[in-house]
Amino acid sequence: MTPQPQPNPVPVLSARDLTKSYGRTEALRGAGIELAAGEILAVTGASGSGKSTLLHCLAGIVTPDSGAVSYQGERLDQAGERRRTELRRTDFGVVFQFGQLVPELTVLDNVCLPLLLGGQRRAAAAVKAEEWLERFGVRAQAGLRPGELSGGQGQRVALARALVTGPSVVFADEPTGALDSLAGEQAMAALVHAAKDSGTSILLVTHDARVAAYADREVVLRDGAPVPSQFGTPVPPVSPAQRQDQS
Numbered sequence: 001m002t003p004q005p006q007p008n009p010v011p012v013l014s015a016r017d018l019t020k021s022y023g024r025t026e027a028l029r030g031a032g033i034e035l036a037a038g039e040i041l042a043v044t045g046a047s048g049s050g051k052s053t054l055l056h057c058l059a060g061i062v063t064p065d066s067g068a069v070s071y072q073g074e075r076l077d078q079a080g081e082r083r084r085t086e087l088r089r090t091d092f093g094v095v096f097q098f099g100q101l102v103p104e105l106t107v108l109d110n111v112c113l114p115l116l117l118g119g120q121r122r123a124a125a126a127v128k129a130e131e132w133l134e135r136f137g138v139r140a141q142a143g144l145r146p147g148e149l150s151g152g153q154g155q156r157v158a159l160a161r162a163l164v165t166g167p168s169v170v171f172a173d174e175p176t177g178a179l180d181s182l183a184g185e186q187a188m189a190a191l192v193h194a195a196k197d198s199g200t201s202i203l204l205v206t207h208d209a210r211v212a213a214y215a216d217r218e219v220v221l222r223d224g225a226p227v228p229s230q231f232g233t234p235v236p237p238v239s240p241a242q243r244q245d246q247s
């Protein structure tokens, strides 16, 4: 018998029985999920199935109507806005489809920003930011402004900014959704490499099977709840050669 994937006994992040409605729309209907330390989990599903809402609840951006969200044993759904903002600054990294870089700041300053907000000195922040720009292959662009970057470069800068604080969890909502397939592949490969290197967990929302193939495990949402089981199914490994074939 094929062994069934088991949830990590002490997940870094977990949610159970989440519900969330917007007016009469039930975005989440009893959704549960567990994310292990260092795990890359893809949340997939049709448009409107509740993927982004689930990510927002897990990241403490949205408060569920009912159910529990726990981060390292702390109830996020019961935490105040100040604590949730603090966690997003210190423990979580967030990246969306459009990187949301600050257009007036240089690439380097964009990546320094979360460190400066966390109280680090500028010189130390710049050293760290340059390291992460290097890891994502965009150090040469450090002095440019976001408007001068290609879509792929901009998204890799956004990923560097999400990881520069050394978060435990990165929430990535369609991080390659605005990119062509090659740029998307490069950004995903860089993200997975960096996360595995630093032991960062990633919650990855995507509707793209090729992006989901980078994950360790996949949970499919349908109508606001996971199918077929709360703990998801492992994603079959996809070799780089197969990925090339698919692009």
Ligand SMILES: Nc1ncnc2c1ncn2[C@@H]1O[C@H](COP(=O)(O)OP(=O)(O)OP(=O)(O)O)[C@@H](O)[C@H]1O
Pocket: 022, 025, 026, 027, 045, 046, 047, 048, 049, 050, 051, 052, 053, 054, 207
């Ligand atoms: N802020 C909001 N106000 C009103 N309705 C919302 C809001 N956010 C989400 N919804 C609704 O909740 C449902 C789930 O939306 P959600 O964005 O979570 O789905 P999704 O799976 O991420 O979709 P997509 O893949 O299209 O981004 C949808 O019917 C959506 O219209």
